[in-house]
Amino acid sequence: MEHIETIVVGAGVAGLAAARLLAQAGRRVVVLEARDRVGGRVCTDRADGLVTDLGASWIHGITANPVAEAAEAFGLPTVEFTVGGYQPDSRPIAYYGPSGERLGDDAARAFADDVRVVDAALLTAVAASKADDSYLHVTETALASQGWGDERSERVREFLQHRSEEQYGAGIEDLAAHGLDDDFIDGDEVVFPNGYDQLPGRLAAGLDIRFDHVVTRVRWSTKGVSVTTPGGTLTADNAVVTVPIGVLQSTDFTIEPALPEPNAGALGRLTMNAFEKVFLRFASKFWDDEVYAIRQQGPEGRRWHSWYDLTALHGTPTLLTFAAGPVASEIREWSEQQVVDSVLAQLRRLYGPRAEQPTRVDITAWQDDPFAHGSYAYMIPGSTTADHDDLATPIGGVLHIAGEATWTDDPATVTAALCSGHRAASNILHREIPIAQVWAAL
Numbered sequence: 001m002e003h004i005e006t007i008v009v010g011a012g013v014a015g016l017a018a019a020r021l022l023a024q025a026g027r028r029v030v031v032l033e034a035r036d037r038v039g040g041r042v043c044t045d046r047a048d049g050l051v052t053d054l055g056a057s058w059i060h061g062i063t064a065n066p067v068a069e070a071a072e073a074f075g076l077p078t079v080e081f082t083v084g085g086y087q088p089d090s091r092p093i094a095y096y097g098p099s100g101e102r103l104g105d106d107a108a109r110a111f112a113d114d115v116r117v118v119d120a121a122l123l124t125a126v127a128a129s130k131a132d133d134s135y136l137h138v139t140e141t142a143l144a145s146q147g148w149g150d151e152r153s154e155r156v157r158e159f160l161q162h163r164s165e166e167q168y169g170a171g172i173e174d175l176a177a178h179g180l181d182d183d184f185i186d187g188d189e190v191v192f193p194n195g196y197d198q199l200p201g202r203l204a205a206g207l208d209i210r211f212d213h214v215v216t217r218v219r220w221s222t223k224g225v226s227v228t229t230p231g232g233t234l235t236a237d238n239a240v241v242t243v244p245i246g247v248l249q250s251t252d253f254t255i256e257p258a259l260p261e262p263n264a265g266a267l268g269r270l271t272m273n274a275f276e277k278v279f280l281r282f283a284s285k286f287w288d289d290e291v292y293a294i295r296q297q298g299p300e301g302r303r304w305h306s307w308y309d310l311t312a313l314h315g316t317p318t319l320l321t322f323a324a325g326p327v328a329s330e331i332r333e334w335s336e337q338q339v340v341d342s343v344l345a346q347l348r349r350l351y352g353p354r355a356e357q358p359t360r361v362d363i364t365a366w367q368d369d370p371f372a373h374g375s376y377a378y379m380i381p382g383s384t385t386a387d388h389d390d391l392a393t394p395i396g397g398v399l400h401i402a403g404e405a406t407w408t409d410d411p412a413t414v415t416a417a418l419c420s421g422h423r424a425a426s427n428i429l430h431r432e433i434p435i436a437q438v439w440a441a442l
């Protein structure tokens with residue numbers, strides 16, 4: 001039986017960051033990866049010469065962000081695109097009112113101001129919330145305190161509902177009151193015109209990664225770990241498990257003995273979301289110039305309310321929209337044409353017949369991916385923000401859980417994944433490692 005110092009399960013950004021730091025420190029590390037590629041939920045498609053990030057797109061705030069620092073150190077080009085955090089403004093957005101008419105600048109500004117007023121009231125409502133309260137509950141509290149009329153309240157209510165769906169892939173009643181606490185964006189946001197997968201590609205260089213190795217069981221004791229795949233069992237002094245929590249919660253992946261507290265309780269209060277991307281490429285651009293995004297208000301926007309203009313990235317007229325939360329579940333069985341027809345019906349409300357059939361469509365299916373079970377984790381009512389860090393509490397001195405869901409300070413992101421891998425390596429080496437080591441040469 002092959003014995004290794006550290007086995008890392010999963011070659012996403014968390015696993016690669018941990019493996020790299022441990023290898024740099026001279027440890028014998030093997031990464032076991034179920035897929036035939038690195039990157040996990042950072043995944044770029046290049047069919048027809050078009051770069052399409054099917055997983056993560058954005059660095060949500062480049063200030064003091066290690067992913068931005070890594071991208072710069074690796075020389076990866078980025079383009080500013082500061083609307084990834086469901087901001088009401090900050091960059092030009094074309095707003096359409098419930099009737100389908102474009103809002104004037106004053107009306108759009110007044111609406112964004114209303115969102116900011118309610119956001120400020122939300123801080124108080126969230127701070128006063130009870131453990132089991134949902135984001136819907138605190139939203140209603142914050143709205144009620146304004147004393148506004150129905151129409152004005154409804155526009156902000158639907159915005160906050162859509163924000164919960166787009167930011168966390170969760171219906172507003174399913175997300176914990178504290179579920180957006182750490183959704184803070186510091187600085188500009190950027191995307192990767194040449195593909196986000198260049199980042200894990202660079203992190204993977206020089207590592208011993210075994211592809212098509214689906215781990216089914218991890219056994220641990222204070223003496224070490226054994227990790228089983230259909231091809232056999234490897235033993236190691238310790239392991240870093242970075243599979244998404246959807247995999248951890250499934251019966252396809254067992255940990256023996258079962259996770260202790262606080263890990264088990266924390267895992268039970270997090271869940272994978274439903275969040276899919278829909279890319280539409282068109283022969284010609286029919287929407288407004290000089291806007292980062294298009295948003296429509298009102299009941300017609302129940303499914304499709306926001307479109308992001310990616311044209312500047314590659315020169316091909318492209319809109320990205322999201323099927324987020326309940327809508328992602330709803331369209332799960334739909335054909336591609338059903339999705340396109342449904343999205344186009346809304347674009348035609350706004351732009352008329354100029355919104356022609358797209359020339360290419362890409363729709364993701366992360367919900368059905370057995371190595372993801374969704375796009376990222378969110379907090380259900382009853383959870384606390386500390387559940388993320390608690391999930392990473394070292395087990396028996398040998399088992400370390402990492403990944404986006406285990407980082408409290410900006411969960412659900414590539415940044416969280418990278419930081420969690422760095423923490424796992426620091427815990428194994430029993431010393432602080434400068435974060436910049438993650439992108440230093442192997």
Ligand SMILES: Cc1cc2nc3c(=O)[nH]c(=O)nc-3n(C[C@H](O)[C@H](O)[C@H](O)COP(=O)(O)OP(=O)(O)OC[C@H]3O[C@@H](n4cnc5c(N)ncnc54)[C@H](O)[C@@H]3O)c2cc1C
Nearest residue numbers: 010012013014034040041056057058215403404413414417
């Ligand atoms: C559609 C979408 C949009 C997103 N948008 C953004 C964004 O704009 N910005 C942002 O910062 N983040 C975004 N994210 C989230 C971001 O992609 C993730 O938080 C991050 O990539 C997670 O990294 P990870 O290493 O924790 O997990 P993963 O990347 O999931 O890595 C885990 C690895 O484990 C492997 N694995 C799973 N099961 C097994 C098994 N049984 N045996 C062996 N290996 C296994 C997987 O194949 C995978 O490679 C998005 C994600 C999605 C899906």
